[in-house]
Amino acid sequence: QKEVEQDPGPLSVPEGAIVSLNCTYSNSAFQYFMWYRQYSRKGPELLMYTYSSGNKEDGRFTAQVDKSSKYISLFIRDSQPSDSATYLCAMSTNSNSGYALNFGKGTSLLVTP
Amino acid sequence: GAGVSQSPSNKVTEKGKDVELRCDPISGHTALYWYRQSLGQGLEFLIYFQGNSAPDKSGLPSDRFSAERTGGSVSTLTIQRTQQEDSAVYLCASSFVGPPNYGYTFGSGTRLTVV
Numbered sequence: 001q002k003e004v005e006q007d008p009g010p011l012s013v014p015e016g017a018i019v020s021l022n023c024t025y026s027n028s029a030f031q032y033f034m035w036y037r038q039y040s041r042k043g044p045e046l047l048m049y050t051y052s053s054g055n056k057e058d059g060r061f062t063a064q065v066d067k068s069s070k071y072i073s074l075f076i077r078d079s080q081p082s083d084s085a086t087y088l089c090a091m092s093t094n095s096n097s098g099y100a101l102n103f104g105k106g107t108s109l110l111v112t113p
Numbered sequence: 114g115a116g117v118s119q120s121p122s123n124k125v126t127e128k129g130k131d132v133e134l135r136c137d138p139i140s141g142h143t144a145l146y147w148y149r150q151s152l153g154q155g156l157e158f159l160i161y162f163q164g165n166s167a168p169d170k171s172g173l174p175s176d177r178f179s180a181e182r183t184g185g186s187v188s189t190l191t192i193q194r195t196q197q198e199d200s201a202v203y204l205c206a207s208s209f210v211g212p213p214n215y216g217y218t219f220g221s222g223t224r225l226t227v228v
């Protein structure tokens with residue numbers, strides 16, 4: 001079993017909908033929690049970063065981390081067709097591998113006009 | 114440069130050949146990471162460099178894989194005697210030393226196809 005589980009989708013929503021993405025994990029040592037967005041044939045780009053538990057909001061995006069449940073979420077409000085991409089959750093702690101990221105498999109999101 | 118540069122962007126090779134993948138990190142980034150992204154496995158960590166040193170090589174899938182970094186800058190990932198299961202996108206990321214919000218930036222990757 002992978003350390004990070006993420007439903008691959010695909011997820012299709014109409015423009016303007018609220019999107020909810022989530023991941024679960026098993027390693028309680030993870031301290032850093034990220035959401036990346038990846039467009040086709042591009043590298044992942046950091047969307048949201050959270051240290052430890054709590055909520056973080058940035059524009060239309062809200063990230064939530066619940067360490068007690070080992071569960072993280074990303075909410076996208078007023079979704080736009082340009083939000084169509086693969087969303088990857090990632091987690092990290094400091095180790096011999098630096099801050100190597102442990103990724104979920106990614107959720108493919110399509111926002112239709 | 115402005116971002117992490119990887120070359121080649123695409124590589125098709127015959128089974129059994131050796132390949133070299135190159136990563137040019139962002140100037141000043143001392144940490145460098147290699148990842149592999151394949152359809153079945155998602156994004157997997159391969160190896161980490163702090164400067165020119167790789168403290169932990171256990172993420173490399175087999176002894177056919179090796180990596181080096183010189184001058185605290187350019188890194189190469191070498192795959193010897195390539196197999197079809199090596200087909201994947203190989204991604205490089207660099208950052209300042211510190212947590213993942215310290216400028217952790219990915220390149221666009223090298224898409225490797227072994228035929």
